[in-house]
Amino acid sequence: MAYTGFHMYSRSLRQSPPPPPQPPLTPTKMNMFQSVTSALDNTLASDPTAVIFGEDVAFGGVFRCTVGLRDKYGKDRVFNTPLCEQGIVGFGIGAAVAGATAIAEIQFADYIYPAFDQIVNEAAKYRYRSGNLFDCGSLTIRAPWGCVGHGSLYHSQSPEAFFAHCPGIKVVIPRSPVQAKGLLLACIADQNPCIFFEPKILYRAAVEQVPVEPYTLPLSQAEVLQEGSDVTVVAWGTQIHVMREVADMAQEKLGVSCELIDLQTILPWDVETICKSVVKTGRLLISHEAPITGGFAAEISSSVQEQCFLNLEAPISRVCGYDTPFPHIFEPFYIPDKWKCFDAIKKMINY
Amino acid sequence: MKNMLTTISNALCRITGRNVLLIDLSEYVNVTSLATPTLAQTLRQPPKPPPVGPRAPAAAQLVSAQTDRLDGPGTSVVVSRSFADFTSQATFDIKKCDVHRLEEAPPLKAELTRDQGLQYYRVMQTVRRMELKADQLYKQKIIRGFCHLYDGQEACAVGIEAAINPSDHLITAYRAHGYTYTRGIAVKEILAELTGRKGGVAKGKGGSMHMYAPHFYGGNGIVGAQVPLGAGIALACQYQGNNQVCVSLYGDGAANQGQLFEAFNMAALWKLPCVFVCENNKYGMGTSVERASASTDYYKRGDYIPGIRVDGMDVLCVREATRFAADHCRSGKGPIIMELQTYRYHGHSMSDPGVSYRTRDEIQEVRSKSDPITMLKERMLSNNMASVEEFKEIDVAIRKEVEEAAQFATSDPEPPLEELCNHLFSNDLPLEVRGTNPWVQLKSVS
Numbered sequence: 149m150a151y152t153g154f155h156m157y158s159r160s161l162r163q164s165p166p167p168p169p170q171p172p173l174t175p176t177k178m179n180m181f182q183s184v185t186s187a188l189d190n191t192l193a194s195d196p197t198a199v200i201f202g203e204d205v206a207f208g209g210v211f212r213c214t215v216g217l218r219d220k221y222g223k224d225r226v227f228n229t230p231l232c233e234q235g236i237v238g239f240g241i242g243a244a245v246a247g248a249t250a251i252a253e254i255q256f257a258d259y260i261y262p263a264f265d266q267i268v269n270e271a272a273k274y275r276y277r278s279g280n281l282f283d284c285g286s287l288t289i290r291a292p293w294g295c296v297g298h299g300s301l302y303h304s305q306s307p308e309a310f311f312a313h314c315p316g317i318k319v320v321i322p323r324s325p326v327q328a329k330g331l332l333l334a335c336i337a338d339q340n341p342c343i344f345f346e347p348k349i350l351y352r353a354a355v356e357q358v359p360v361e362p363y364t365l366p367l368s369q370a371e372v373l374q375e376g377s378d379v380t381v382v383a384w385g386t387q388i389h390v391m392r393e394v395a396d397m398a399q400e401k402l403g404v405s406c407e408l409i410d411l412q413t414i415l416p417w418d419v420e421t422i423c424k425s426v427v428k429t430g431r432l433l434i435s436h437e438a439p440i441t442g443g444f445a446a447e448i449s450s451s452v453q454e455q456c457f458l459n460l461e462a463p464i465s466r467v468c469g470y471d472t473p474f475p476h477i478f479e480p481f482y483i484p485d486k487w488k489c490f491d492a493i494k495k496m497i498n499y
Numbered sequence: 500m501k502n503m504l505t506t507i508s509n510a511l512c513r514i515t516g517r518n519v520l521l522i523d524l525s526e527y528v529n530v531t532s533l534a535t536p537t538l539a540q541t542l543r544q545p546p547k548p549p550p551v552g553p554r555a556p557a558a559a560q561l562v563s564a565q566t567d568r569l570d571g572p573g574t575s576v577v578v579s580r581s582f583a584d585f586t587s588q589a590t591f592d593i594k595k596c597d598v599h600r601l602e603e604a605p606p607l608k609a610e611l612t613r614d615q616g617l618q619y620y621r622v623m624q625t626v627r628r629m630e631l632k633a634d635q636l637y638k639q640k641i642i643r644g645f646c647h648l649y650d651g652q653e654a655c656a657v658g659i660e661a662a663i664n665p666s667d668h669l670i671t672a673y674r675a676h677g678y679t680y681t682r683g684i685a686v687k688e689i690l691a692e693l694t695g696r697k698g699g700v701a702k703g704k705g706g707s708m709h710m711y712a713p714h715f716y717g718g719n720g721i722v723g724a725q726v727p728l729g730a731g732i733a734l735a736c737q738y739q740g741n742n743q744v745c746v747s748l749y750g751d752g753a754a755n756q757g758q759l760f761e762a763f764n765m766a767a768l769w770k771l772p773c774v775f776v777c778e779n780n781k782y783g784m785g786t787s788v789e790r791a792s793a794s795t796d797y798y799k800r801g802d803y804i805p806g807i808r809v810d811g812m813d814v815l816c817v818r819e820a821t822r823f824a825a826d827h828c829r830s831g832k833g834p835i836i837m838e839l840q841t842y843r844y845h846g847h848s849m850s851d852p853g854v855s856y857r858t859r860d861e862i863q864e865v866r867s868k869s870d871p872i873t874m875l876k877e878r879m880l881s882n883n884m885a886s887v888e889e890f891k892e893i894d895v896a897i898r899k900e901v902e903e904a905a906q907f908a909t910s911d912p913e914p915p916l917e918e919l920c921n922h923l924f925s926n927d928l929p930l931e932v933r934g935t936n937p938w939v940q941l942k943s944v945s
Contacts (some may be wrong), residue, residue, distance in 0.1 A: 231723070472932065481919060
């Protein structure tokens with residue numbers, strides 16, 4: 149039984165010995181795209197095999213994530229590909245198998261589907277099917293993700309649920325610049341193919357003091373942002389900021405104390421932290437922008453009820469997007485905004 | 500010629516005491532043009548032409564025979580020159596098209612009648628004004644989201660439409676506003692779709708990239724995805740035996756997508772009546788063709804599929820080549836690729852200034868030397884096929900139409916919230932769609 153699970157993931161990180169004591173870090177004010185640029189800069193500096201490629205990355209990228217890197221590291225390390233997502237990922241897998249640290253950029257997460265076959269059938273299964281002889285662990289795919297206010301059908305999608313169904317890859321979504329840099333460096337270092345979704349609405353909007361030096365944050369570890377005793381609230385990416393507001397509203401208007409958890413890694417996800425929290429509070433609300441049917445909240449909900457059935461005080465609540473394509477004009481009604489989430493908390497409390 | 504007619508008519512008016520003559524003076528005068536209309540009315544020329552209504556034909560309007568009203572000071576008389584003044588048809592030399600795997604090429608001469616010329620001018624100018632109006636509305640934030648403008652490439656849309664029938668099929672990518680218009684949708688519906696109102700083509704639910712019309716399949720956001728669809732439509736035409744073709748358009752950026760080559764293979768294998776058109780505007784978003792493609796001879800990229808390279812800034816060249824290509828497909832010889840070499844003045848979309856990867860001089864040069872509308876206008880004027888005033892009248896009428904359309908697009912209400920879930924599936928009874936909470940169920944009708 150356990151044998152089938154061998155060689156799906158490599159558990160070792162590239163830097164195998166424990167890191168030496170860190171010198172003091174220099175934090176600089178950066179927004180999310182600058183923190184991504186900083187992470188890529190660190191990678192290209194420390195790893196001579198690292199290459200960055202994708203559509204329009206050479207001049208800096210449509211979201212400015214790769215500004216200045218080509219001038220600094222050369223055009224053989226930061227280069228454009230033609231318009232072919234399947235080709236980009238396939239090429240990235242090949243480069244990674246041969247030993248390069250390949251960082252592929254897909255211009256929008258909505259365009260990742262031509263590459264779906266390569267990711268799911270090739271990248272995810274490489275190590276497993278070759279019995280650990282070969283792997284494409286040094287592949288990282290980055291893509292802007294999530295709603296942005298005016299993206300409509302093809303510039304707003306959140307496809308994490310499609311990839312969550314695929315053992316062999318890791319799916320990571322940061323919520324802020326500090327998280328973005330740390331998690332991206334962790335993905336690049338990780339010996340498994342990773343998909344890193346960057347919430348595009350936060351590229352400029354989120355600004356934090358981010359260390360210039362490289363640092364990593366642990367993958368597959370959810371972070372408890374706010375301790376609480378009444379309701380566990382789980383979200384990721386942009387939705388965390390919405391839920392923070394909801395938690396404040398719940399405290400103020402209902403006297404409800406929410407425990408806010410950022411899942412960070414969608415696959416493999418941190419079941420323990422969520423379950424421990426639900427055991428404490430007894431109620432769970434999960435929220436994401438993607439459509440509700442088959443969205444990742446369904447997986448969390450199912451696993452939590454399996455483990456914490458007797459601790460639940462109310463049915464697990466999911467506040468997600470509607471089961472429609474991401475709309476053009478109806479976006480403000482479609483997204484799970486703070487009022488819908490607040491309403492869900494109210495219903496759970498009064499169950 | 501005109502002076503002589505005017506002189507004679509003025510003289511006859513004075514003699515007869517009537518202000519309007521009801522006989523055709525052209526019989527008395529030698530005219531060199533070929534076509535004479537059934538009845539020409541030579542009218543007294545007022546000093547300034549009054550504005551013409553939006554639906555007025557460009558040619559002279561016949562004024563009613565009630566002459567009393569013409570005497571009044573506030574009378575409006577439409578300027579007219581008799582049909583006999585203009586050349587009604589002319590032949591123009593057009594650029595030779597490079598061919599790939601073809602014995603013949605499209606003709607080197609194109610015939611243009613006056614009516615056709617004015618029609619092409621009108622359509623191209625409408626597309627141009629509509630796109631500029633969309634640009635304006637976008638900058639005012641009335642249009643949001645993504646907006647890819649077509650100005651500079653009008654000759655492609657108009658030339659293709661002139662060569663195919665309305666029963667033929669067309670599918671393109673996201674730079675679709677021009678094609679939506681040429682395939683029959685009114686300007687106001689296009690602008691209302693851009694602003695997301697219920698009067699829009701797709702009820703406001705699609706936006707810029709998703710506009711559709713009878714036999715026009717959009718309007719597709721994912722680059723290159725429309726080409727296999729086009730091959731499929733061509734298969735349907737072949738299967739139904741209706742002698743129709745499908746024109747599948749894509750850009751120079753999409754020319755590197757794998758699915759295109761899959762579509763080429765299927766189309767060639769089964770001899771589908773599909774005209775694949777590559778609108779090569781030299782830049783795939785910000786990447787010039789040399790930096791994106793190993794081979795920039797896009798008309799040869801089909802390898803075993805014959806290809807033609809066409810000057811896409813000349814509407815006559817596009818028309819002749821499309822006619823040639825459509826005939827090729829209709830005769831059962833299989834697919835054909837047409838590369839239209841064209842240019843877009845705006846950037847890739849409204850968020851792209853368009854000058855970071857090309858110089859303003861380049862844009863200016865194309866605008867001054869190869870602008871499709873100017874080229875057609877100059878051709879017609881230098882061959883005496885129309886007058887400057889006529890073009891001005893058309894421009895004024897189009898401006899008014901676009902202005903009214905923008906008014907409609909700004910004032911029309913947005914689609915009601917019930918529309919959010921409609922048309923997800925085809926279903927008989929209203930389907931229940933889950934909303935953001937388990938207790939929210941929305942109705943979806945189809």
